[in-house]
Amino acid sequence: MSARLDALRAKVSERELGALLVSNLVNVRWLTGFTGSNAAAVVGAGAPRFVTDFRYLTQSAEQLDPEWEREIETDLLERVVAGLPDRPLRLGFDDAHLTVKQHAQLERLVSERDVELVAAGGIVEALRAVKDAAEIDRIRAAAKLADEAFEEVVGAGIVGRSERDVALDLEVAMRRRGAEGASFPPIVAAGEHGALPHAVPRDVPIPAGTLVVIDWGAQLDGYASDCTRTVATGDLDPRDHAVYETVLAAQQAALAAIREGPTGQEVDAIARAIIDEAGHAEHFGHGLGHGVGMEVHEGPRLSKQGKDALAAGNVVTVEPGIYVPGAVGVRIEDLVAVGVDGHEVLNGLPKALRTVQ
Ligand code: ZN
Ligand code: ZN
Numbered sequence: 001m002s003a004r005l006d007a008l009r010a011k012v013s014e015r016e017l018g019a020l021l022v023s024n025l026v027n028v029r030w031l032t033g034f035t036g037s038n039a040a041a042v043v044g045a046g047a048p049r050f051v052t053d054f055r056y057l058t059q060s061a062e063q064l065d066p067e068w069e070r071e072i073e074t075d076l077l078e079r080v081v082a083g084l085p086d087r088p089l090r091l092g093f094d095d096a097h098l099t100v101k102q103h104a105q106l107e108r109l110v111s112e113r114d115v116e117l118v119a120a121g122g123i124v125e126a127l128r129a130v131k132d133a134a135e136i137d138r139i140r141a142a143a144k145l146a147d148e149a150f151e152e153v154v155g156a157g158i159v160g161r162s163e164r165d166v167a168l169d170l171e172v173a174m175r176r177r178g179a180e181g182a183s184f185p186p187i188v189a190a191g192e193h194g195a196l197p198h199a200v201p202r203d204v205p206i207p208a209g210t211l212v213v214i215d216w217g218a219q220l221d222g223y224a225s226d227c228t229r230t231v232a233t234g235d236l237d238p239r240d241h242a243v244y245e246t247v248l249a250a251q252q253a254a255l256a257a258i259r260e261g262p263t264g265q266e267v268d269a270i271a272r273a274i275i276d277e278a279g280h281a282e283h284f285g286h287g288l289g290h291g292v293g294m295e296v297h298e299g300p301r302l303s304k305q306g307k308d309a310l311a312a313g314n315v316v317t318v319e320p321g322i323y324v325p326g327a328v329g330v331r332i333e334d335l336v337a338v339g340v341d342g343h344e345v346l347n348g349l350p351k352a353l354r355t356v357q
Contacts, residue, residue: 002065002067003132004030004031004127005031005043005048005067007127008020008022008031008043008123008124008127009043009044009045011123011126011127012043012044012092012123013045015092015118015120015123016090017044017090017091017092017118017120018044018045018085018088018089018090018091019042019043019044019045019084019089019091019092020042020043020044020091020092020093020120020123021040021041021042021080021091021092021093021094021106022040022041022042022043022094022124023040023076023093023094023097023098023102024094024097024124025037025038025039026294026295027094027124027125027128028040028041028050029222029294030124030127030128030294031043031124032050032063032064032065032068033063033064033065034050034052034056034059034060034063034064035059035063035222036052036055036056036059036060038052038053038055038056038076039051039052039056039060039076040052040076040077040080041068042080042083042084046085047067047068047069048067048068048069049068049069049071049080049083050064050068050069050070050071051070051071051072051073051076051079051080051083052070052071052072052076053072053073053074053076054072054074056072057072071083077102077105077106077109078109081106081109081110081113081115084110084113084115087114088114088115088116089113089114089115089116090115090116090118091110091115091116091117091118092118092119092120092123093106093117093118093119093120093121094120094121094124095119095120095121096121096122097121125298125299126299128293128294128298128299129291129293129298129299129300129311129313129314130311130312130313130314131293131313131314131315131337132313135223135293135315136313136315136337136344136346138220138221138222138223139223139224139225139292139293139315139335139337139346140337140346141220141221141223142179142183142217142218142219142220142221142223142224142225143217143218143225143227143335143346143347143348144347144348145174145177145178145179145218145220145225146174146179146216146217146218146225146227146347147227147347147348147349148173148177149170149173149174149177149216149218150170150214150216150227150229150349151349152173153166153169153170153173154166154170154214154229154231154356155356157356157357158188158206158212158231158233158356158357159205159206159207159208159233159234159356159357160205160206161205161206162201162202162203162204162205162206163188163189163190163193163201163202163203163204163206163212164188164201164202164203166188166201166206166214167185167186167187167188167201167216170182170186170188170214170216171185171186174216174218177218178220179218179219179220180219180220180221180222181218181219182216182217182218182219183217183218183219183224183225183226183296184217184224184226184296185200186201186214186215186216186217187199187200187201187213187214187215187216187228188201188206188212188213188214189201189212189213189329190204190206190207190210190211190212190213190233191207191210191211191212191328192325192326192327192328192329193329194211194212194213194230194323194328194329194330194331195323195324195325195326195327195328195329196323196329197285197286197321197323197329197331199213199329206233207233208233208234208357209232209233209234209235209236209237210232210233210234210236210240210328211230211231211232211233211236211240211243211244211328211329211330212230212231212232212233213228213230213329213330213331214228214229214230214231215227215228215331215333216228217292217296219296222294223293223294224292224293224294224295224296225292225335225346225347226292226296226317226333226335227333227334227335227347227349228319228321228331228332228333229332229333229349229351229354230244230247230329230330230331230332230353231353231354231355231356232244232353232354232355232356233355233356233357234355234357237328239327239328240328240330241353242278243280243322243324243328243330244330244353245353246274246275246278246280246322247275247320247321247322247330247331247332248332248351248352248353249274250270250271250272250274250275250320251271251318251319251320251332251333251334251351252351253270253271253274254267254268254270254271254288254318254320255318255334255336255343255345257270258310258316258318258336258338258342258343259310259338259339259340259341259342259343260309260310260311260312260338260339260340260341261309261310262309262310263306263307263308263309263310264287264288264289264300264301264302264303264305264306264307264308264310264316265302265303265304265305265306265307267288267289267302267306267310267318268287268288268289268302268303268304268306271284271288271318271320272284272288272320275320275322278322280322280324283322283323283324284320284321284322284323285323286303286321287301287302287303287304287305287306288302288303288318288319288320289301289302289303289316289317289318289319289333290302290316290317291314291315291316292315292316292317292335293315300314300316302316302317302318310338311338312338312339312340313337313338314337314338315335315336315337315338315346316335316336316338317333317334317335317336318333318334318336319331319332319333319334320332332351334346334347334351335347
């Protein structure tokens with residue numbers, strides 16, 4: 001964790017902050033290894049500080065490196081401010097996560113002190129977007145576990161079962177294999193229901209002879225996975241076949257371009273051109289992909305808005321889709337680690353159209 005602390009310290013001084021208050025729990029975990037439900041950290045020039053409440057006295061001692069100064073207090077923000085050095089200080093805070101109420105409290109607490117509060121959200125998230133090898137190992141393990149759950153549940157047959165039941169079984173299968181849970185509620189959507197990108201599984205049986213979009217992921221060891229496969233449940237309408245092949249071609253072309261260098265926008269455009277060409281321009285309404293790490297949606301973005309260049313160590317999804325309202329939906333999603341000269345696909349399920357009964 002110490003490399004992460006050094007990297008954060010460098011960013012804090014680059015932004016000309018005296019210290020940064022890290023209040024978002026996912027960021028605290030990334031920085032310190034602490035997995036409890038209440039904590040904050042303060043990182044600046046001096047010794048790094050960690051504040052939690054009495055419930056985590058023992059756990060924090062076990063999880064944190066000794067370089068952290070641990071402080072125990074019921075009111076975290078009160079303790080954070082009480083421990084600030086007695087000199088003029090620019091204190092960065094996370095304006096993307098701190099609640100209005102917490103911000104008001106922080107303002108009140110520093111009002112008697114020579115402390116300037118500076119909005120500084122996103123600093124830790126930018127560091128988190130570039131994973132180290134140990135993090136990629138964890139994401140790969142989460143993806144593998146999710147693949148195995150899919151084989152167990154979907155491989156056993158889905159026709160006649162309800163979407164909800166299949167989704168629930170995927171969650172249970174992932175938990176049984178050791179996952180903390182699903183990284184998001186699984187999507188199982190048959191036929192025209194698949195045309196809703198964020199379909200909620202229904203209590204209706206999955207019919208034969210249609211496409212079924214299945215989007216699921218595991219949360220394991222603090223890291224998420226995310227994958228989508230669209231399977232056939234028998235002979236398909238030629239229209240559905242053509243949609244599947246178009247999405248597959250778009251997915252493979254965009255995937256081939258994943259490496260350090262191109263922007264999210266540029267990779268998104270590769271998939272979009274193929275889908276537009278097939279006459280489905282208005283049926284691909286979301287971005288090509290997103291970063292995945294401790295959270296299932298994080299930076300960088302692969303979309304029309306994705307201006308940042310991909311960097312080695314990013315882990316992103318590549319997930320074009322075509323959604324024809326009232327007719328059919330197809331999405332194919334891989335989880336990919338970006339390398340200097342290429343990429344590694346972290347999940348392992350094949351993408352050629354598969355039929356399950
Ligand atoms: Zn997904
Ligand atoms: Zn995704």
